[in-house]
Amino acid sequence: MEPVERLYLDALMEEAAVPERSLRPQLLAGARARRRPAAPTAAWAEPYAGRVAAMDALLASAVDDDWAREIVEGWTLQELVAHLAAKDGLLAASVGAPVLGPALDALDAMGRTLQVQEYERARSPEQTRRDWRAQADALCRHLGGLTPDTPATLDGVAGAVSDHVLARGLETWIHTDDAASVAGVRLPHPVPAHIRPTADLCARLLPWTMMLSGVDGAGRTLHLILTGPGGGEWTMPLGVHDTAPGTPDVSITTDVIDFCFLLGGRAEPESYPAEITGDHALAADILRTAPALSGP
Template sequence: MEHLSRPGEEVPGTSDPVTRLRLDVTSETESITGAPSGARARLLTAARSARRPAVTTGFVSSFAGRVAAMDALLASASPADWTQKIVEGWTLQQLVAHLAATDSLVAAAIGAPVAGPPLAANEVLTRTADMIAYADGLTPERTRADWLDQAEAIYAHAAPMEPSTPIDPGGMSFPVADHLLARMLETWIHTDDAAKVLGRALPRPITEHIRPTADFCARLLPWTMLLSGVDGGDRAVRLTLTGPGGGAWHVPLDVARPATPDDGSPAHAAITCDVVAFCFMLGGRGAPATFPAQLEGDAELARLVLATAPALSGP
C-alpha cells in the first residue's frame, strides 16, 4: 500500500496516524469486496487496535469517518504544523477551533455537551470568533481534544434520534441527518485544505460515506438558488455524478418538491460531473464558471444552477 510522506521523512509504520487511517479505509472497503487474508489481515488488525473505534453504522457514520480522518492528520502534525496558515488566514489550530465552533451549534441543538465557552449566539461567525479567541489560550493538543470529544458526544446523542428530527443550528432548520451530512462535508473540505498545506495524502471517504453526502448536495440545489435570489419555478434538472459514491438525481428547482433518484422524468437541463468535485464546489472549493461539467438541454439554466451552487458555503 502506498504511503505518501513529507520529503525527507522515512515512510512510517502503523504507528503513524495517517498510515493507520489509510489501512482502516482499505479494511472498510475490503469488508465489502472480500475479507483480506494472511499478512494484510494481521496488519489491519494491528492498525485498528491503535486507533479509537470509529462509528461505522447509521446516519452519523459519514461525519464520524471524516472526523477520524481529520484526527489522524492532527495526530501526525508537528509543532510547526500547528502554526501553518491553512485557509481564511487561520492557522491549523484556529481551523480546528472553527470546526469545533460550527460543531458546537449542532451539539447545543441536540443536547450534547458543548466545547469551549458558553454559546453567545446561534450563529457561525460569532461562535467561530469566540472559539478562536478561546483556543488562543490553549495548547494545540487541548484544542484537538476538545474538538474530538465534542464530535464524539454528537455521535452519541444523535445516533438514537430519528434521522428526520428537525434541528436549527445556525438558524437553518433541516433534519438532524442532513445537519450531520453538512458537518461531514465541511470537515472533509477543511481536512483536505489542511492536508494540502501540510503535504500529506489522505484517502477519500469510502463510497458508503460519499453517496449520502452527494445526495444531500443534490437536494441542496433548489435552496442555493433560492438563497441566491433565483426563482427556479417549475423547472428541473437531471444531475449525474460520476465516480464511486455518485448516481443520478431528478432535481426540481422548487424547494417544495424534493429531489429524487432519477426515474427518467422530464428535465429542462442535464448536468454530468465528478461526484467529489461537485461536493467540493458546493462547499466553496472551485469556481462555478470554470467547473468541468457536461451540460445538455437548457445550458443557461444549467450554468445558473452551477453558479448558485456554493451559496450556502461559508468559511
C-alpha cells in the same frame, strides 16, 4: 478498523507522500498510536464520524510548524480545528448533546467560532485537537439515540438532524483536504457508502442555493448524473416549493467528488468540468449558484 480510517492511516504512513518540512516521517509511528477510531453513532451519522476520524488521523501527525501554518480564511490549523469544534458544539446544543469548551454565549456560527478560537489560543494545539475530538465524539454518541428526522437548527437554518450531520461531515471532509493540501499530503476520499448520502444532500440543496442567489428555478427540472464511486442519478425540480419533477430542462453530468467540492466552495463554477445537454443558460445558473451555502 473501518475502511476509511485504514485508508487515511496508510496514506499518512507513505513516507514518499510526506514532505520534509511537514508531517515528519519519524513522527508517523507515534501518530499511528495516537489516532482513535470513529465514535459509535447512528448508521446515518457514520459519514460524519468517519470524517472526524480521518481529520484526527491527519492531526495526529502535525508538528509545531503545521499548527501555526495558515490553512484557510486566514486561520491557522489550530484556529481551523477550533472553528470545527464551534460548529459541532452549536449542533450539539440544538439536539441536547453536551456542549464542551467555553460557555455558549454566541449562537451564530461566526460568533461561536471567534469565541472558541479565543479560548483555544490559550491552550496547546494538542489540547485543541483533544477538545475538538471530544466535542465531535459527544455529538456522535448522542446521535445514536436520535432518529434522522429529529428537528435541529444550526446558524438559523432549521431541518432534519440527519441533513445537518451530513453537512458537518462535508465541511469536515473539505477542511481535512484543506489542511492536507497545505501540508503537501495527498489523502484518499471517503468510502463510497459515505460519499453517496453526502452527494444526495448536495443535490437536494441546489434549489435552495439558486433561491438564495436570486435565481428562480420554479417549474424547471434538472437531471443530474454524478459519476464515480458513491455517485448516482437525480431528476429533481429546481423550485423550492415544487413537489414533483417535470421533463428535464437540462442534464448535467459530472464527477461526484468534484460536485461535493463545488457545493463546498472549493471549485470555480465558471470553469467547472461538466457535460451539459439542454438549457446551457440554466446549467450555468445552477453551477454558478451551487456554492451559495458554503462558508467558513
